[in-house]
Amino acid sequence: MLVTPEGIALPVNIATRGSRLGALILDFLILIIAINLIELAIMLVAGGLIEKAVEAADDAVSGAAEFLIVLRIIAGFAIWYGYFLIQELGPRSATLGKRIVGIRVAARGGGRLTPEAIIARNLMRDIEIFYPLVFFFVTLFSRVAGMDMGGFIFAALIWFLIFLAFPFFNKDAMRAGDVIAGTWVVDAPRTRLARALSAQGAAASEGTSSVTGARYEFGEEELAVYGEHELQTLEKLLRDGQEEALAAVHEAICRKIGWDPGAGDERAFLEAFYAQLRARLEGGMRFGVRKPDKFS
Structure with missing residues (x-):
């Protein structure tokens, strides 16, 4: 039961862990496609400026090439973080992936989602999922290449598994980001207005x-x-x-x-x-x- 600030009790269904995973995979695919399209557009506009800048890394980089490299970094950052922040702060409180599977983010206190809560839960997503995965694959590829990485690969795997198991140890299927932000993810079934x-x-x-x-x-x-x-x-x-x-x-x-x-x-x-x-x-x-x- 979700109790609003006005004292109204509303029944809600907590989103399943499977639907949340499916939404995350869909969002991840959308992000990868969007970032690749932006990079392709920049490459088409830039011509060979970025390649020349990479080949002549020790030489002076031209102003145009430097601008395009900075633009590429800013665009990637804006898409990666803006995608979640803008959509979850909107009236539907859900990304495209969440809308497809029929779930949304809600404040556990029943009030309106605040920017602080959305920022907190999305920054924690990187710590929970993406950073340990990047750490794991970098150490794995380095080990395959013959570099001695010691126990770093196991540390990255344990890091990832701890946060992966977090939603299974509470009845509301909350991940660490939800606990910190005071949010949970609930079902948002599509409904149609009944005919008059x-x-x-x-x-x-x-x-x-x-x-x-x-x-x-x-x-x-x-x-x-x-x-x-x-x-x-x-x-x-x-x-x-x-x-x-x-x-x-x-x-x-x-x-x-x-x-x-x-x-x-x-x-x-x-x-x-x-x-x-x-x-x-x-x-x-x-x-x-x-x-x-x-x-x-």
Whole structure:
């Protein structure tokens, strides 16, 4: 349960470790592609300036080549860190990888994510994952090349495994960055707005039933017996679609307004009643007249 600063308790589902790993892999692939595209663009614009600067490293580097080298470094840094920071500070609180798998970052206190929290959790990602991996592969390749690296390769592997196992030792699957930043990663399932009831069934055909062809029209006195609360209750029942509940409500409304339309066409009757009651209540609101419930 996530309790907001206003004291509202909201149920949330903690994102699985597998979905977080999948999101990280997707983000990593997107980053690699973006960095390579930027470097390719710089190489195309630069011509042979960067290669000449590398070949003549001991000589004076031209101003243009020096500028392009600095631009390349800045672009790589901005993409690597800006990718996570900008997207997780946005309204969705999720990177592209997280959106694809349906998860997002949230503050454990229920408040708004702060820049400090996002910066902290993303800087820790380098310490948890990328630095030990780089350290491990550099020492591994150096050892393959014949250099004596001692126990550095095992130190890098232990470093990586400790942080890799961290989410498995707490019930909320938090990594070290989440603990420090006060965040967790939760499910963000995609939802669609339900279709308006007034645009389907008998409500959309001016009260005419598609089953019997009967047309249901209600007068002012018949619609005046119910208010907004009853309208909302009726809408929920129509969306749930439980036949027994619809039949019971149909009988109660008919008894209340003095109708006897018979059985077998309950849903069309209720859809027509819903649409006309809603139109009446909305019309009253435009003139400042409200009917909260049937007792008003």
